[in-house]
Structures are given as C-alpha cells and as structure tokens.
C-alpha cells in the first residue's frame with residue numbers, strides 16, 4: 001500500500017511515523033479514542049514495525065501518507081489535505097515536539113492556529129526518566145538490551161520472516177532449527193536469545209541464534225529452535241518475539257562442544273518456565 005487512504009468516519013487522527021508503536025505512540029492513540037485513526041507519515045525507513053506491521057499493535061485503522069508526496073507541502077496545505085481526506089475530523093493528536101510541513105516549519109502552536117477543531121499535544125512519555133523514542137529503542141535492540149526495549153515498546157519486540165532451507169547440519173548433529181529470512185526488520189545484536197516463535201496463531205518457547213555461524217560455515221543466520229516441540233516443514237510466515245539475551249555468539253572447536261552449549265542454553269530457558 002502507498003499514498004493515502006481516505007476515511008469519512010474517522011473523527012480524530014494521531015500523526016507521526018510510529019515506528020515501533022511504543023508507549024509514547026500508544027499514549028497518542030488513547031487520546032485519539034475509539035473513533036480515531038492513525039496517520040503514518042511513511043518514509044520507508046522504519047525497522048521496528050515496517051509499513052503494515054504497525055497495524056498489528058493497534059485496533060485503530062492505519063492510513064499511510066507517503067513522505068515524498070507530502071514533504072513539500074506547507075503546514076496550511078497539509079492541513080487542507082487532512083480535512084479533505086478525513087471530512088469528519090474534529091481532533092488531531094500529536095506529541096508536543098511534533099513538527100510538520102515543508103522544512104518542518106510547522107509546530108503545535110501553528111497546528112492549533114490552523115486547525116479549527118481540537119489539538120491534543122501529548123507530553124513526552126518517559127520510562128524511569130528515560131524518554132521513549134523509536135531511535136532509543138533501536139539502540140537498545142542493537143546492544144541486545146531486549147528487556148529495556150520491550151519495556152519501552154510496551155510489548156515484546158517482534159519480527160516476521162519466511163522459513164528458508166539451512167545447511168542441514170542442525171537436525172543431524174545439533175538441534176533442529178527453522179532458518180529464517182527477514183528483510184527490513186532490525187535484528188538484535190549477534191548472540192543467543194530466549195524467544196518465542198509464533199507459527200500461525202500458536203507461539204512456542206524457543207531459543208534463537210542470530211549472527212555468523214563461526215563454528216560451521218561462517219555465514220550469517222537467523223535460526224530458531226522450538227523447545228520441547230517438534231514441527232514439520234514450515235511454509236507460512238513466522239514471527240519471533242524476543243525476551244532476553246543469553247550469551248555471545250562463540251566459535252566452538254567441535255560441533256559436540258557447540259551442542260553441549262546449546263543444551264545448556266535450552267536448559268536455562270526451561271528453568272525459567
């Protein structure tokens with residue numbers, strides 16, 4: 001989907017890029033109310049909830065404005081577009097730092113001047129003094145600090161991908177794994193993680209490896225092993241929810257040594273259950 005979608009019923013919109021659909025974003029959605037909608041200014045750089053994945057974290061309808069099509073609009077023209085696209089619009093919800101229009105020339109005060117309805121500017125949401133923003137959540141994920149990222153998101157960090165063929169070593173010599181291919185999602189720092197793997201509507205406890213397989217072929221892989229659950233060939237889309245980084249990616253001298261370590265990783269997760 002690209003460009004924009006129009007709704008004649010939506011009475012309130014929250015506006016922003018909304019990568020992650022984090023606690024700060026959710027505070028805006030609450031103010032938009034049940035008749036509200038979400039206007040995503042889409043610049044195609046989102047890596048936490050790229051494009052339509054944002055819709056997984058809200059019950060409100062999500063509309064997309066392609067950033068390239070609105071970037072040169074003055075604040076006045078942008079407001080005209082909103083009024084045209086949402087003829088029932090009575091309320092606009094943004095964060096208090098919201099800037100809009102060509103060259104980011106419009107702010108909340110200008111929005112209040114130009115819009116004849118209600119403008120709600122939500123104060124910055126923080127988590128224990130730390131401001132919650134997509135850019136900080138990305139940094140935590142890149143450092144493997146999943147608990148902090150999840151606390152800021154208000155939900156477990158989740159990525160989606162397709163199952164692809166692996167080397168065939170796992171099942172024979174280590175543990176069976178689903179090898180995943182993803183695009184656009186930010187991957188956590190290399191290592192081994194406590195995760196859940198969701199196939200269809202069922203989520204299984206799992207252990208996930210992300211990084212270069214230093215012990216075998218050295219190539220990059222994202223692999224997940226379902227703990228205490230056997231599964232045949234997986235054809236549908238899979239998601240991984242991330243919870244905790246267990247350890248670094250390491251090079252083992254033998255496959256037997258790697259297998260012993262993987263068994264310990266699995267046991268560490270079982271003990272928590």
Ligand SMILES: Cc1cc2nc3c(=O)[nH]c(=O)nc-3n(C[C@H](O)[C@H](O)[C@H](O)COP(=O)(O)O)c2cc1C
Pocket residue numbers: 165166167168169170171174175177179192207208209212213214215216217223224225248249250251252258262265
């Ligand atoms: C829980 C888990 C932990 C892993 N840890 C490492 C590791 O520390 N170092 C490494 O080189 N490979 C690690 N791997 C990846 C294995 O090398 C990989 O599963 C193996 O090469 C088989 O790949 P295949 O599934 O493509 O056959 C791990 C895999 C799993 C499932």
Ligand SMILES: Nc1ncnc2c1ncn2[C@@H]1O[C@H](COP(=O)(O)OP(=O)(O)OP(=O)(O)O)[C@@H](O)[C@H]1O
Pocket residue numbers: 015016017018019023024025027028093094095096097098122123124125126131132133134135136
């Ligand atoms: N922590 C927050 N508290 C309140 N409002 C927020 C917060 N973070 C973002 N917003 C508001 O949500 C909307 C979407 O913002 P945006 O997509 O830029 O999120 P962001 O987390 O600030 O992203 P980035 O880190 O990339 O700047 C904007 O109206 C913004 O002002």
